[in-house]
Amino acid sequence: MSSSLEKNMLILRSSDGEEFIVPEVVAVMSKAIKNMVEDECASNTIPVPNVDANILAMVIEFCKKHDESEAEAASDLKTFDSEFVNRGQEALYDLITAANFRDVKELLDALCQNVAEMIKGKSVHHIRIQFLGYQLFEILTSNFIWNIWCDRDFD
Amino acid sequence: MEETNNNNIINNILYKPSNINSQCSEQQQAMDELALDIVFDIFSRIPIKSLLQSRSVSKLWCHIIDDPFLANMHLTKAIEEPIMLLLSYPTLKRKNMSFHLVQESNRTLKAIENPIAKLDFNECSLEGSCHGLLSFSYNKKQCFVLFNPLRNKFLELPLPTTTLQAVPGVVSCGLGFDSSTRAYKLVRIVYQELDLKVLSRVELYSLGMSEWKEIVEVPPYPMQGKAVFAHGFLHWLVSPFFTHENPESMIVSFNIENEKFHMTPHPNFHSKDLDLFQLLDLNGNLGMVDRSCHTKIDIWVLQGWEKKEWVKEYRINIHAPSGRSDNGHFEVKGMWEHGEILLQSEEGFFIYNPKTGLRYSQSLGLESNSTVLYSHRRSLISIPKAHPNAKQFQTKGLEHYELMSEIFAKSFATGAFAHSSRQDAPTSDDEREMDERFHAYTSAKGVVDESCSSGSKRKSSSQGQSTKNPKLDEALQSWQRSCEARERYYAQAEANAGAADAYSVPACPSQVQGEVGVPNVHGNEDGVPSMQQHNHVNMSREQLVQMGQWRDEVAASMWAAYNNRYMI
Numbered sequence: 001m002s003s004s005l006e007k008n009m010l011i012l013r014s015s016d017g018e019e020f021i022v023p024e025v026v027a028v029m030s031k032a033i034k035n036m037v038e039d040e041c042a043s044n045t046i047p048v049p050n051v052d053a054n055i056l057a058m059v060i061e062f063c064k065k066h067d068e069s070e071a072e073a074a075s076d077l078k079t080f081d082s083e084f085v086n087r088g089q090e091a092l093y094d095l096i097t098a099a100n101f102r103d104v105k106e107l108l109d110a111l112c113q114n115v116a117e118m119i120k121g122k123s124v125h126h127i128r129i130q131f132l133g134y135q136l137f138e139i140l141t142s143n144f145i146w147n148i149w150c151d152r153d154f155d
Numbered sequence: 156m157e158e159t160n161n162n163n164i165i166n167n168i169l170y171k172p173s174n175i176n177s178q179c180s181e182q183q184q185a186m187d188e189l190a191l192d193i194v195f196d197i198f199s200r201i202p203i204k205s206l207l208q209s210r211s212v213s214k215l216w217c218h219i220i221d222d223p224f225l226a227n228m229h230l231t232k233a234i235e236e237p238i239m240l241l242l243s244y245p246t247l248k249r250k251n252m253s254f255h256l257v258q259e260s261n262r263t264l265k266a267i268e269n270p271i272a273k274l275d276f277n278e279c280s281l282e283g284s285c286h287g288l289l290s291f292s293y294n295k296k297q298c299f300v301l302f303n304p305l306r307n308k309f310l311e312l313p314l315p316t317t318t319l320q321a322v323p324g325v326v327s328c329g330l331g332f333d334s335s336t337r338a339y340k341l342v343r344i345v346y347q348e349l350d351l352k353v354l355s356r357v358e359l360y361s362l363g364m365s366e367w368k369e370i371v372e373v374p375p376y377p378m379q380g381k382a383v384f385a386h387g388f389l390h391w392l393v394s395p396f397f398t399h400e401n402p403e404s405m406i407v408s409f410n411i412e413n414e415k416f417h418m419t420p421h422p423n424f425h426s427k428d429l430d431l432f433q434l435l436d437l438n439g440n441l442g443m444v445d446r447s448c449h450t451k452i453d454i455w456v457l458q459g460w461e462k463k464e465w466v467k468e469y470r471i472n473i474h475a476p477s478g479r480s481d482n483g484h485f486e487v488k489g490m491w492e493h494g495e496i497l498l499q500s501e502e503g504f505f506i507y508n509p510k511t512g513l514r515y516s517q518s519l520g521l522e523s524n525s526t527v528l529y530s531h532r533r534s535l536i537s538i539p540k541a542h543p544n545a546k547q548f549q550t551k552g553l554e555h556y557e558l559m560s561e562i563f564a565k566s567f568a569t570g571a572f573a574h575s576s577r578q579d580a581p582t583s584d585d586e587r588e589m590d591e592r593f594h595a596y597t598s599a600k601g602v603v604d605e606s607c608s609s610g611s612k613r614k615s616s617s618q619g620q621s622t623k624n625p626k627l628d629e630a631l632q633s634w635q636r637s638c639e640a641r642e643r644y645y646a647q648a649e650a651n652a653g654a655a656d657a658y659s660v661p662a663c664p665s666q667v668q669g670e671v672g673v674p675n676v677h678g679n680e681d682g683v684p685s686m687q688q689h690n691h692v693n694m695s696r697e698q699l700v701q702m703g704q705w706r707d708e709v710a711a712s713m714w715a716a717y718n719n720r721y722m723i
Contacts, residue, residue: 093188093189096189096193097188097189097190100190100193108193108196112193112196112197112200113200115197116197116198116200116201119197119201119205119209120201120202120205121205122205122209123208124208124209124211124212127209127212128212128213131212132212132213
């Protein structure tokens with residue numbers, strides 16, 4: 001494939017209509033896009049459904065960095081990775097979903113590792129609050145509520 | 156009034172938690188949104204200790220963590236560090252065997268007081284381990300039990316068929332994992348000495364089977380010690396009684412997959428004294444310890460299984476006390492945290508760190524005759540366990556079998572269609588087979604049966620057979636009658652087929668009448684009459700009655716034929 005020499009540019013369109021111009025070498029880090037390019041069904045704009053502009057920008061940033069720093073030391077890349085994935089939970093989940101659908105293996109690995117680190121060694125209460133959206137209030141009062149619930153009579 | 160108010164508050168709290176604390180509501184969607192394979196990926200990166208604690212987070216998490224898929228995924232990721240377990244065997248004071256975690260703090264090795272698991276068997280001894288499953292034998296190495304100390308669940312295996320008559324201590328066992336069939340297999344080798352010859356018998360049990368099976372192939376030399384499972388093979392050292400036979404290698408291996416024994420080559424050693432060597436599991440690789448020199452202990456590791464490449468990974472400089480020409484009094488226990496290696500001797504414990512060297516570690520209450528240190532790898536593997544009361548049904552029949560057969564007699568088939576409840580539900584292949592068996596009964600004796608299309612060949616070939624039994628003749632006659640009756644029935648049914656809509660209003664009463672008039676006596680076994688039912692719609696009452704009679708005739712004669720067939 002001669003695409004890497006010509007540095008072809010591809011246009012990616014996010015779910016909310018914003019367009020990004022990306023070199024092909026960067027875009028094909030996603031297996032899904034790579035398949036599209038190889039099958040030659042990526043003539044002009046590639047739609048990237050269910051990924052919005054914010055997240056797409058992040059994914060592209062990650063891919064660009066990984067593409068550039070292939071020759072660089074692996075430790076540099078590691079620090080970049082750990083900083084990159086250090087985000088709020090919501091962005092993290094969106095990123096994971098995007099990476100999963102677009103099939104970007106490196107990103108998915110880094111993200112999963114990050115979530116695993118977050119879970120590691122946490123107490124059950126902490127996990128419930130942080131990952132399952134339980135309310136602290138709910139946990140503190142759950143016993144109390146349960147008592148009322150059991151004691152009330154159904155008329 | 157107050158009551159309802161109270162309920163409203165509760166409903167609010169239970170069902171609309173975001174109203175109370177809105178700043179958290181953005182995190183609400185959280186982890187449930189992720190695809191399940193991603194969740195598995197994440198969970199497989201978490202250490203097992205943390206995972207087991209998180210089982211109580213929610214029901215979904217518990218299910219995911221208990222999933223065998225995650226257990227296997229976790230094994231392949233290999234992020235677990237080995238731990239040291241102290242197995243303390245039952246003594247006069249304690250009845251159970253207990254498992255303690257061993258930790259080092261301030262250069263002191265200490266077993267944690269609370270056991271992580273207990274096993275309640277008399278005189279059991281550790282036989283081998285694989286993927287965090289330990290296999291124990293008890294009752295003079297005749298009964299086996301599999302145990303995962305982290306899950307605290309055990310599984311008793313069925314009894315092997317070969318019983319031990321000769322001298323004790325001639326049984327070798329090993330537990331391995333067959334990755335092609337995803338089954339754990341336990342091998343048991345029994346040696347018996349007869350007329351100065353060693354006879355060995357090999358038996359294998361794979362988890363989930365009902366009994367052991369014997370393997371024809373026997374090991375080239377008797378083995379000693381515990382088996383080490385690595386690279387899909389079980390490895391033993393040759394028994395020291397056979398050094399004079401000068402085996403070409405000291406390691407006997409057993410291929411778990413194709414169930415064959417062979418010798419595994421190893422580096423050249425000066426000494427041939429088998430007591431000075433030791434096999435080890437080093438993070439899933441096979442290790443061999445050379446203790447024949449009095450100034451050092453070498454540990455060789457088999458790197459690539461295909462190339463059989465041995466690498467000297469560790470050299471521990473240690474001087475034996477004066478008077479000893481070897482380091483045989485040391486026993487290498489296995490991997491310890493942070494890539495260190497634990498050694499045990501009569502003087503105590505030594506820990507070897509590849510960077511900083513050897514250090515002595517005090518121990519508190521570890522050296523006792525009834526305890527054994529064991530390097531263990533944590534795993535989530537849980538052993539499928541049958542219901543505790545299920546065992547009695549394997550040997551004992553159902554108590555009220557006769558009574559129940561009376562009650563349910565009409566609903567199960569006998570003869571060619573018989574299908575035991577212990578068998579799996581019949582597949583379409585099974586059904587075809589049964590059908591053929593059934594037709595073979597009917598057509599083999601020269602009965603003309605047009606409804607059986609596949610029988611024509613068989614009929615002509617078997618017509619020469621004569622019947623000797625009068626009962627059989629009777630059966631045949633009744634069969635013939637039944638076949639004729641069936642033909643008449645089909646002819647009638649076809650003549651009336653497609654005459655009117657079966658579900659129109661005027662058709663209803665006659666259909667109902669017809670169905671009431673036709674008693675259903677085992678005739679359903681061939682399935683045909685009931686299928687044809689909605690075709691006799693426009694028939695007169697007499698015709699219906701006639702058909703009902705024919706049908707009864709078919710059924711009765713079939714029943715008679717069955718009975719005769721099985722009385723013979």
